[in-house]
Amino acid sequence: MSHNTWYQLSRGLFYLFFPRLCVACSSTLRTGERVLCLSCVTQLPETDYHSLPENDTVMRLAGRFPFVQATSYGYFTHDGLLQHLLHQLKYANNQEVGLYLGSRLGTALKNTDWAQDIDLIVPVPLHRSRMHERGYNQSLLIAQGMGKMMQKPVRADLLIRNRQTRSQTKKTRAERLKNMEAAFCVPLPDAISGKHILLVDDVLTTGATIEACALALLTIKDVRVSVATIGIAV
Ligand SMILES: [Zn+2]
Incomplete structure (x- = not known):
């Protein structure tokens, strides 16, 4: 045999x-x-936002920081399919789900003009203690699935989370932002200078985390930012 x-x-x-x-x-x-x-x-509750320049992800982030384009793969609803899948990814150690959803989003994006212009894919980082708890960063898995389909480099070392941000519901927007801004830093500014970066996260809710990440990236010279998330909470 x-x-x-x-x-x-x-x-x-x-x-x-x-x-x-x-x-x-x-x-x-x-x-x-x-x-x-x-x-x-x-x-799968797909949004098709990648082909809609004025979509709800764009609207939710508009006016908070400058960006080229923003999109979400699907609608994230209470007890919906996407919530179930992201729960499996984040709390049940099912890492394959992240790669799978990332590859679906990457397939949707790869032929759009704005996504072809992307230089680097950067996942929203986890704090070290959370990373230790979970063993992996779910946004990095999503980014890896996307990078493979879009044939773009994925870099998890270009944006770092300094501290864990706790629930901030009692703070004002300005206080929240101030607290969030200090939470992220860019350790290798030369590596992102002049680049168009696609920032990737699992779910867009208020957008506070994405906003803080983008503002940290945008402190570097000639950086442009676009945003892609798997879910948009509706
Ligand atoms: Zn089935």
Whole structure:
């Protein structure tokens, strides 16, 4: 028996005992299906914002910092499919979900003019203590999925989170922003100077984190920023 046949046989046995399941409905995935079964893929609440210059992600961030373009892959609703997937990614150690959603967003973006102009993809960083807790940065996984499809470099070392920002609901917007701004820093300014950076996060809610990250990046000479998130909370 050839090496290849052995490989196929052992892989077949592996999936017989450990079938790959759809993350949403737990049905057994067929050959070629990844993370979601075909029927769940069609349920993904896609926004198609990448082809809409004036979308709700743009509106939510407009006037807060200058950016080239902003988009979100899908609608994030309470108990919705995207909330379930991002929960699996953030709290159930399902890292494949991040790569998968990132590759779907990257596929949507790769042929748009503004996304072709991107030089670097930079994920919103996690604080060291959170990173230690979770073991990985979910936004980095999303960025890696995007980078592969868009054929753009992904850099997680260009934006650093100095401290964990706690819930800030009782503070005013100005106080929140001041607190957030100091939370991020750019350790290698020369590496981003003159670049168009695509900032990537999992969900856009108030946009405070994205805003603070963008403002840190925009302190560097001739930097332009665009934003992409998987979900937009609606
Ligand atoms: Zn399914």
